[in-house]
Amino acid sequence: MDKFDHLLSPTIRKIKASEIRELLKIIGKSKEIISFAGGIPDPKYFPKKELAEIAKEVIEDFGDRALxxxxxxxxxxxxxxxxxxxxxxxxxxxxxxxxxxxxxxxxxxxxxxxxxxxxxxxxxxxxxxxxxxxxxxxxxxxxxxxxxxxxxxxxxxxxxxxxxxxxxxxxxxxxxxxxxxxxxxxxxxxxxxxxxxxxxxxxxxxxxxxxxxxxxxxxxxxxxxxxxxxxxxxxxxxxxxxxxxxxxxxxxxxxxxxxxxxxxxxxxxxxxxxxxxxxxxxxxxxxxxxxxGVVDRHIEVVRRVYKEKRDHMIAGLEKYFPNYTWFSRPIGGLFIFTYIFKEDFDAGALLEKAINEYKVAYVPGKSFHPDGGGANSMRLNFSYPSINEIYEGVRRLAELIKNA
Ligand SMILES: Cc1ncc(COP(=O)(O)O)c(C=O)c1O
The missing domain is CATH 3.40.640.10 (Type I PLP-dependent aspartate aminotransferase-like (Major domain))
Incomplete structure (x- = not known):
């Protein structure tokens, strides 16, 4: 128990950092690891120039209100x-x-x-x-x-x-x-x-x-x-x-x-x-x-880029994943979810090995399941990694699954 824990409200005491989150923190530090763990947009495509102009206009034109x-x-x-x-x-x-x-x-x-x-x-x-x-x-x-x-x-x-x-x-x-x-x-x-x-x-x-x-x-x-x-x-x-x-x-x-x-x-x-x-x-x-129209134009960019990445991830999964797996075929968003129907498969328990030995990361699916099930599932992000990383990462994951 930490020094001030007895003073904290029940609400804040219920909030725990997951071990998985702690483990995933290390992946940002290594270039060798291909990460499907994030849930973030690809920053390469942020409309930076347009936003810089808009920010300048907004402050100059009506800074009194905007600030x-x-x-x-x-x-x-x-x-x-x-x-x-x-x-x-x-x-x-x-x-x-x-x-x-x-x-x-x-x-x-x-x-x-x-x-x-x-x-x-x-x-x-x-x-x-x-x-x-x-x-x-x-x-x-x-x-x-x-x-x-x-x-x-x-x-x-x-x-x-x-x-x-x-x-x-x-x-x-x-x-x-x-x-x-x-x-x-x-x-x-x-x-x-x-x-x-x-x-x-x-x-x-x-x-x-x-x-x-x-x-x-x-x-x-x-x-x-x-x-x-x-x-x-x-x-x-x-x-x-x-x-x-x-x-x-x-x-x-x-x-x-x-x-x-x-x-x-x-x-x-x-x-x-x-x-x-x-x-x-x-x-x-x-x-x-x-x-x-900056938002509309950006939407068209991300639609094209993420669709392409989704298509490549699905192609990789079809090529490398064993037939005792199921994966979603999303029509949007940033994620593919997969269940591995292999006895006692535990994606959470395997994460450390995945990161250290197979150099690939994902988010184990269990914590997304309110009933505590889903140990045999993983969430894979396709918006952030490059297309080459998507194929190679899926190949490494397939090896991890087959050898588990
Ligand atoms: C389903 C869902 N709801 C809400 C959020 C929160 O997003 P934000 O606070 O950035 O709008 C996210 C973020 O990934 C999400 O996936």
Whole structure:
């Protein structure tokens, strides 16, 4: 026990650095290791010149406002640009007064966790799901129930069964958290039929649906499936969250949340205590980048680059991986997920060996699974490594798997 541990709140005491994270820290230090462990965009493609010009313009043209404190909801120009962007790309009509600009979409998830969860509450997610959401919900005291995925996203018949069961013991969740398109970590996309089913169940059991959508703006193919739940939302019960991180740059830390009307004011007040507002300057920069078409052009670049990398990773997996493995074929995002159906295969236990002997790194899949399963799975990132590294890294991984 560390010196001040007895003074810490139960929430912060629940947050533990994983051993895996510690292990992965070392990989940045060696050039020999091919890493599929990251979850970050390829910095080579950030539109640096355009952003430098926009930053200069914003400070010179209206620095008095851009460098000043601003509204908790976000500066109007940014909310308006986001509302227009979402209407243009998703067909979802939203008043800028129903958009709250957040500090990354991570803050939006944090706001939802704080706004709804009391210790002991059930929260339903996909299994596997985004690690930082799982951690946040648990830190807030939630008992997270994972619903398995297949190639068509969350199995909504299983969701229906689970909701029936939870209702019978008076333990319905307040919300269901889903990443329907190019899900992190699995890479799968929920079918339109299942999206409709989720909305039907949410209506039947009077639940909120949290739709986390960082990846749907740069889909590689088969885009028809990816109708947002927010678009299907006839009863105003979807909290839609998204981010500038993958369509422009994560370093500007701009995200947004579009809640049902009745929740806007509540969430605004909550955010006020969290950080007063998200960085004013970055909001102006993002708004201008949207208005000037920089975001749209960047989306086309990442769509092309990541599609190519995804194709190469799939080709590598088809060539090298043994036939007792399954891997996702994502239509977007940054990740491919794989399960290895070999007895006692434990990707977490093998990671040290993978890094030290095979010089390849991945994120073991277990920690993405709310029920603690998934020891035989790994998340592989294809956005960051080069094409040559993708092939060589997959070849090394296949060797590790065969020799395990
Ligand atoms: C599903 C999902 N939600 C939220 C986030 C958080 O992103 P940010 O805070 O950069 O917007 C990520 C980041 O990778 C993610 O994959």
């Amino acid at each position: 000043q404190y601003s509204e908790t909801m976000g500066v109007y120009e940014c909310r308006k640009a986001v509302a227009e962007f979402i209407y243009r790309t998703k067909g979802v009509k939203t008043d800028p007064d129903n958009v709250i600009i957040t500090t990354g979409s991570q803050q939006a998830i944090d706001m939802i966790a704080r706004a709804f969860i009391v210790p002991g509450d059930k929260v339903i997610t996909e299994s596997p799901t985004y690690l930082a959401s799982l951690g946040l919900f648990r830190a807030q005291g939630a008992d997270v129930v994972g619903i398995k995925l297949d190639d068509h996203g969350m199995k909504t018949l299983a969701l229906e069964e689970e909701l029936k069961k939870l209702k019978s013991i008076d333990a319905l969740p307040k919300f269901i958290y889903v990443i329907p398109t190019a899900q992190n970590p699995s890479g799968v996309t929920m079918s339109l039929e299942r999206r409709k089913h989720v909305m039907e169940l949410a209506g039947k059991y009077d639940l909120i649906v949290v739709e986390d959508d960082p990846y749907s703006f740069f889909l590689f193919d088969n885009r028809a499936e990816a109708t947002p739940l927010k678009y299907l939302d006839k009863e105003d019960r979807v909290i839609y969250i998204s981010t500038a991180s993958k369509i422009l740059a994560p370093g500007i830390r701009i995200g947004w949340i579009m809640p049902p009307k009745e929740l806007v004011r509540r969430l605004e007040l909550l955010k006020q205590y969290m950080d007063l507002h998200s960085p004013t300057l970055n909001q102006y920069i993002f708004a201008r980048a949207l208005d000037k």
